[in-house]
Amino acid sequence: MLSAIKHGNRKVLLSMFLMGLGQLLYGQIAKGIIFLLIQAMGLWFFIGFGAKAIYGFFSLGALVADPSVGLAGDNSVVMLITGIFAFIMLGLYIACYISNVKGAYNTQLREGCGLPPARFITELKDMADGGFHKSALFLPVIGVCVFNILPIVYMILIAFTDYGGDIVPPALVSWTGLSSFARIISLGQFAPTFSKILQWNALWAIMSTAINYMCGLGLALLLNKPCVKGKTFWRAFPVLAYAVPGFITLIGFKFMFSYGGPINQMITEAGGRAVGFLDLDAKWTARLIGLLVNAWIAIPSSMLLATGILSNMDNSLYESATIDGAGAWKRFKSITLPFVLFATMPVLITQFIGNFNNFGIFYFLRGGLYIDGYFLASDTDLLINWLYNLSIDNNYYSIGAAISLIIFAITSAVALAVYMLSPSYRQEEMFK
Template sequence: MKEKKLNPTIAMVLSILLAGLGQIYNKRYIKGISFIVLEIAFIVATFDFLWLGLWGIITLGTIPGVDHSIFLLVYGIVALILLAFAVTFYVFNVLDARKQAIKLNNGWEPPTFSQAVKNGYDKAFPYIMTAPGLILLIFTVVFPLLFAIALAFTNYDLYNSPPRNLVEWVGLSNFLDLGTVDIWKNTFASVFTWTIVWTIVATSFQIVVGLILAVLVNDKRIKFKKTIRTILILPWAVPGFVSILIFAAMFNDEFGAINQDIIIPLIGGEGLPWLTDPFYTKIVLILIQTWLGYPFVFALFSGVLQSISSEWYEAAEVDGATRWQKFRHITLPHVLFATAPLLIIQYTTNFNNFNIIYLFNEGGPAVQGQNAGGTDILISWVYKLTFETNDYSMAAAISLIIGLIVSIFAIFQFRRTSSFKEEGNM
């Protein structure tokens, strides 16, 4: 008697109704029962928490002094993460039931229990080993990111702090305030403009200085190359925060060595307002970052330059190429091709370079009509909004903007970088 064919659609529908029913329909009883037990256990263990989390993330509480909006928001995000795992499992369960029904209809013989366990272990082993890392990643990266994104759409600040007051969803209000409310609009425009200028100028300076020094030291006529390289890399060996604090003392308006020992003896007066005038402070910050950043670029370029074959330069000399032409058509393309991804990282790192901005002058000096200092970049402004004025929702909104800018820039540049293309053409 011909065995009755299985209907993949029925198997799929049964698995949708209850995880494991489709497998039982396919006569994979152990797998089906296991899926049913997993689903029931998940529902029993997490139902109350999921209900509280979903209610909390929708309402953020209803009774001031009793409901803690931030705790409810955290519960809600965790509930969504758990639901994402559950949905992933459910989709796998449905697809597995349909796939196995088709395979059985095509004459596939199910493995024995011992074979199934062995095959399952072999297939699942990579996932078992990476599962702890994945869970850690979710709760140390994904969860904080989702929490920050959620805060950007609330009114969580000093005046709306639980449990005394409830936090409310305000939609795009924070983002609209950045473009419409005068103090936010003026501050954001000023800080954003300076952040872009700071990122481009400071990073470009350190790259140019590192490239020039690497090319000079790599020249055949230079002697004592190892000694020179060691000296040039010394700024990299000193911890950055130590160098920044030393420079902050040197450029102090009242007792700094730059004013007292150099500026005043040369031009007289009281010296230059390095820490009290945003223009001079910005110049100093760019110079300090160039000092701190060029050693890494210098070391990076030095390694690449030594890998370029001397035969290419010899062939160029035979063709009558000048030094500039050899640099432009041989040296520079090779250097940029090999280091482009790391140079892009230099720009994105300086975009969020909090240390130098805050340690040198805490983002100051103050600017009238703004709630950020004259040299604050976006990330240092976010720090002040979070820890000084407790405007958490606005800080989260600006952080979201920072993340989008850095992500878009990095993705766009990496896609255009030759070293990420299979062809490898320069």
């Protein structure tokens, strides 16, 4: 692009002024018309919608709606979303503009080499060949922008507004900069609870990921043994547990461990006293039950993953190791585990993040408790549950978005560090 600005001729200059003009002057009629159409569509978009959306992105509306008298008014949240969409479209427009200028400049260079301007058909063929990655990814990138980037950017931007509490549509939302973050940092009540929950959250994420992974791998190894009869039959049981929706499993376990549930019934019928497995005094019992229930839900997926990877193992490695005198534990430690870890490290990191942000387990098992020493939280709540209590339950979306960004910073830093240190990244060639 910079070369085009420095060395472009008059035709390139005209393309800079009006998209497609240079191409038309070079005789590239079809390409020129397409760029002209893009230019026209861009103008149409900005005149009809984009300009208003971009202005609305900054203003977030002015007229408060009053549906009781039929006054439509402005919806700040919709304006924020449409504003982001307009910016994405502006980005696409700029990308097309750059492509237009570069295209004209490339034709100038071809002309300089004595070559005729590339024909439209030839350029289409090039797009399907040398530039295939661009043409193949064009539509998916648009989809990613609209369905992934837009919601993520929207959620991030919410942290910089006063959206939530009493300020929900039809009330107008305003930009407040970093005030949500400042409020979180300045509130004295938050720090001790944040620290306690973060410690438990880290322990939970490590423990649950390790239990699920190792048990899944163990089960897969067990069911891989030639001596096990009816493997398909046995594999079906964990898959059944996996197939039941998670929240139904959690509600079922909550009932099982409740005072009136079957476990306590058996205890009382045997002459014992009912145990409060999940009540407000049951800090570590509830945490342990959480780990076990999570294992029940997650081990099947780990098992299936490990089963698939183990099927790719080179058996000659085991045979050689056995000949060299390696025992079962040594073979597992030196061959199986490194191989499986190498292949599943990215999944393991995903599982760690998933467990770190596992909202459902304690929300369904032990929700609705505020415990002494915690600020609007219980001793089994994870950061994500606390975030829910503080923001969604209280309607404070901007604070919720700010806390999620903090959680994101923590989890992404951990994930990145673990991945960079893992064999999957450092010894990529080892298992190839």
